[in-house]
Each structure stands twice: as C-alpha cells, then as structure tokens.
Amino acid sequence: MPNSRRPDETRRSERSRQAILTATRELISEVGYGKVSIEAIAARAGVGKQTIYRWWPSRGAVIFDSFLELSLDAGGEGMALPDTGDLEADLKLVMRATAAEFADPEFERPVRALNAEIVNDPGLAAQYREKLARPVDEAKKARLRSAQRAGQLAADADLDLVLEVLYAPLFQRWLHRSGPLTAEYADALVDAALRAFRP
Amino acid sequence: MPNSRRPDETRRSERSRQAILTATRELISEVGYGKVSIEAIAARAGVGKQTIYRWWPSRGAVIFDSFLELSLDAGGEGMALPDTGDLEADLKLVMRATAAEFADPEFERPVRALNAEIVNDPGLAAQYREKLARPVDEAKKARLRSAQRAGQLAADADLDLVLEVLYAPLFQRWLHRSGPLTAEYADALVDAALRAFRP
Known part of the structure; x- marks a missing residue:
C-alpha cells in the first residue's frame, strides 16, 4: 500500500x-x-x-498472493523463524505450529487444492517453488545457518536435505492422510533431524 | 491363475x-x-x-492391480527387500532403484496421475494406503526389523518414522519437481536416516 x-x-x-x-x-x-x-x-x-x-x-498473481498471505499469517511475524539460541526448542515450536495448520481444515483445504494441480502441472510446480516454497525455505535456512554458527548443527550439513528430512514426512503424511499430525509427531521429526545432522 | x-x-x-x-x-x-x-x-x-x-x-480393482503389478515389477523378486546383512548397502541399493524409477517418465506418469486423485479423495487415499502402500511398507519394515535384531538400527526406533524419513523426501522432491533424483541423493537419504536411528 x-x-x-x-x-x-x-x-x-x-x-x-x-x-x-x-x-x-x-x-x-x-x-x-x-x-x-x-x-x-x-x-x-x-x-x-x-x-x-x-x-x-x-488471476495467477492474485491466487499466489492468497497463498503467500496464508504462509505469512501462519508464520506470525512474517517468515522469519524464532531464534532463541536453542535450535531444538525453536524447531519444535515451528513444527508443532506447522502440524497444527495442516490438521486445520480451513488452512489445509486451499493448500490441498493447489497441490492437486501442482502434481500434473510442471509450470505451476515451478511457480510454486519460486514464489512460495523458496522464500519460506530461505527463511528456514537462515535459522539453520545460525545454528551451524552456534555449533548446534553440522557445519557441512546440506540445508536443503535438512529441510526435506524435517518437513517432507509431515507433508507426505498430510497428503496421503496416512497418520496423525500431532505435537508428538512434530517433536519426533525434529529429534530425528537433529540426530541425523548433529555436529 | x-x-x-x-x-x-x-x-x-x-x-x-x-x-x-x-x-x-x-x-x-x-x-x-x-x-x-x-x-x-x-x-x-x-x-x-x-x-x-x-x-x-x-474398474477400481483392475486399476489397483495395475499399480500393484508396477510395485512388484519394480521390486524384482516380489516385494521383499534384499537382506545381505549390511543394512546400509541394502537400503542404498533399494533407494537408488526407487530414485531411478521416479525419474523414469514411463514409470512415474501413472503414479503421478494416481497421486493427483488421491490428494482430494480421502476414500481413494485410504484404498491406496491399504492395498498398495501398506503391503510395500510391511516388506520394508521386515528388513528394518532384521537390522534391529542385528544391532544396526536402534531397537526402539519407530519404523513408520524411519520409512518416512527415508522415503518422504524423495516423494516430495518428485511430486514438486524440486530437485534431482540421483543415486547421490538416494545415498544421502540413507546416510541421514541411519544417523538418525542408529543404535
């Protein structure tokens, strides 16, 4: 404005x-x-x-902004992740919030509709990556880099892989409705990722 | 027959x-x-x-058998995973084959069409889980249990979570076309999962 x-x-x-x-x-x-x-x-x-x-x-531009707005809202303070200095606590906070969002019908319905389209439409998948996924991933990676500097995450960890190990199981479980999206599950994913990429 | x-x-x-x-x-x-x-x-x-x-x-029954046949073919010897006694080597063999399948247009096209339907259809998602995903997952878990007995995987590891950490990143990367599906990537996923769930 x-x-x-x-x-x-x-x-x-x-x-x-x-x-x-x-x-x-x-x-x-x-x-x-x-x-x-x-x-x-x-x-x-x-x-x-x-x-x-x-x-x-x-039309495409307004649709993308409507999703972007949803991501921003979900993040609360824009897209930046909390950084209290405690990676495990910060990630559990974020992953619990993500699990709760995906378990919320109002939040997940438009995201599900978008995903159904993305599966068969490589052009839309590319737009999704560039305009939605990448900015969010960059914000997450900034938090992971801070953890690398603090010695809480392996300095040579592939941060794309870290994000995939954290988020992809939640995404797949949501997409296939193959299991509950609970706070305990969110915590278990953070624990697994931190064990996999500890210094 | x-x-x-x-x-x-x-x-x-x-x-x-x-x-x-x-x-x-x-x-x-x-x-x-x-x-x-x-x-x-x-x-x-x-x-x-x-x-x-x-x-x-x-119609639904023949469609499901056509996917089941694809899974069986892909596995070579039915659905059982190789068990040479070396979990890392066996998983890398299987994950490399899985990555190659998903990178193959002939293999991935019907699976992509099925996934597009599953996203918005809870009934189809349930059928998919019961008839396709579960039998394949059970075969994979049998291999993981053997590794637990051999002391190569934590005895208290949640095997559903292990499978998700192994396969969901590959699935998401394929579905969103967000990165290459290479043998190196397959190996990196196995390495991460084994670090996360080592005894």
Whole structure:
C-alpha cells in the first residue's frame, strides 16, 4: 500500500485487499484452483474487477498472493523463524505450529487444492517453488545457518536435505492422510533431524 | 491363475492379464485416473470386457492391480527387500532403484496421475494406503526389523518414522519437481536416516 494516502483510505484499501485474498482462498477450496475467475473473486469480495486489476496483473498473481498471505499469517511475524539460541526448542515450536495448520481444515483445504494441480502441472510446480516454497525455505535456512554458527548443527550439513528430512514426512503424511499430525509427531521429526545432522 | 489349466492356456491367460494391466496404466497416463473405463481397457488390450470381469470385480480393482503389478515389477523378486546383512548397502541399493524409477517418465506418469486423485479423495487415499502402500511398507519394515535384531538400527526406533524419513523426501522432491533424483541423493537419504536411528 502506498503510505502517502490518508489513514482511513489506507485502512479501506487494506480491508479490500484482505477481502479479495480471503475470497480467493475460499473459492479455491470450493470450486478448485482451475475454476476460480476474477469475476467470482470480485463478486465474493464485494469489490469491482477493476479494484483487483489495480493491484494484481492476473488471476495467477492474485491466487499466489492468497497463498503467500496464508504462509505469512501462519508464520506470525512474517517468515522469519524464532531464534532463541536453542535450535531444538525453536524447531519444535515451528513444527508443532506447522502440524497444527495442516490438521486445520480451513488452512489445509486451499493448500490441498493447489497441490492437486501442482502434481500434473510442471509450470505451476515451478511457480510454486519460486514464489512460495523458496522464500519460506530461505527463511528456514537462515535459522539453520545460525545454528551451524552456534555449533548446534553440522557445519557441512546440506540445508536443503535438512529441510526435506524435517518437513517432507509431515507433508507426505498430510497428503496421503496416512497418520496423525500431532505435537508428538512434530517433536519426533525434529529429534530425528537433529540426530541425523548433529555436529 | 488356476494351475489346473493346460500350459499353453495358462500362458495365454497370463498374456491377456499382462495386456490388460499394461493397457490400464497407459490409459491412466493418457486420460487421467477418473476417465479410464473398462471399455477402453478392453479395446486397448485387445480382449473382451467379459475377460476383464472374469478376473476383476470392478474398474477400481483392475486399476489397483495395475499399480500393484508396477510395485512388484519394480521390486524384482516380489516385494521383499534384499537382506545381505549390511543394512546400509541394502537400503542404498533399494533407494537408488526407487530414485531411478521416479525419474523414469514411463514409470512415474501413472503414479503421478494416481497421486493427483488421491490428494482430494480421502476414500481413494485410504484404498491406496491399504492395498498398495501398506503391503510395500510391511516388506520394508521386515528388513528394518532384521537390522534391529542385528544391532544396526536402534531397537526402539519407530519404523513408520524411519520409512518416512527415508522415503518422504524423495516423494516430495518428485511430486514438486524440486530437485534431482540421483543415486547421490538416494545415498544421502540413507546416510541421514541411519544417523538418525542408529543404535
């Protein structure tokens, strides 16, 4: 939002922006990724199509921002991971929150719809990696590098591999509904990853 | 196949059965899981519909057997994992083969189509777990239990978690096309899992 606007105008704009992103996620959950139109988003959000096009160049752009917003919300303070100096405690906090999100129908429904599309669409998979997965992964890796400097994680650990060992089991269990997504499970994944990559 | 038949009749039956399963996998790759019909399978395999219904009660049953056959073929000697007494060597052999399969377009295409369906279909996900994933996982766990008895894996390791740490990163990387599926990657996963769950 440009900050040269008057405060109430800025507030109104932010309200519209949030309404648009929320409407987008709701529609993805209800009709699937492929069938969400700018018209339907505008109608659901109670704004004109021109309001959407003022902020986003395309349907794909607003859909991605709606997911990005979800990731930012989930992280609380933007995307940065907590860094109390205790890697195990910080990772357990984050992984428990992640497990809880994926167990929450409101959160997981649009993410599931996106994943169903990604499986068969290499172009969408690439967009997902670049615009959503990579920025989040970079934030996580910043925390892991801090742990490497503190001697809590092997200095030569492949950080992409560390993230995969931490998150992929949770992702697969969620996607295939193959087991419970509990705090205990989140803790067990952190324990396994820390044993695998200890200094 | 009933083994009371004459040898050439048995051979002919087995040829038809294989043609049906191959046709089913080809059609899933081409038109998607949801659109494969018994009629189309029969036409592609060059058999009558009644031949299919003689061996399988439903469309779902023949589709699942076509995937099961793929898993059995991939395993070579049925589903059992090699047990040379060296857990690291055996797991690297199996994980390298798994990585190569998922990197092979002919193998991965029907599996990708199945996964796209599973994401949004809890009933299909349950069938997948029961009929495909569970028998394969049990075969893998038998190998891990042998390693526990040999003192090569922690006696109290949660074997479901061990399998997830081994396979889920490969699965996620394949599904999201987020990195190369190489022999080096397969080895790195085995090394990480063995460090995480060493005695």
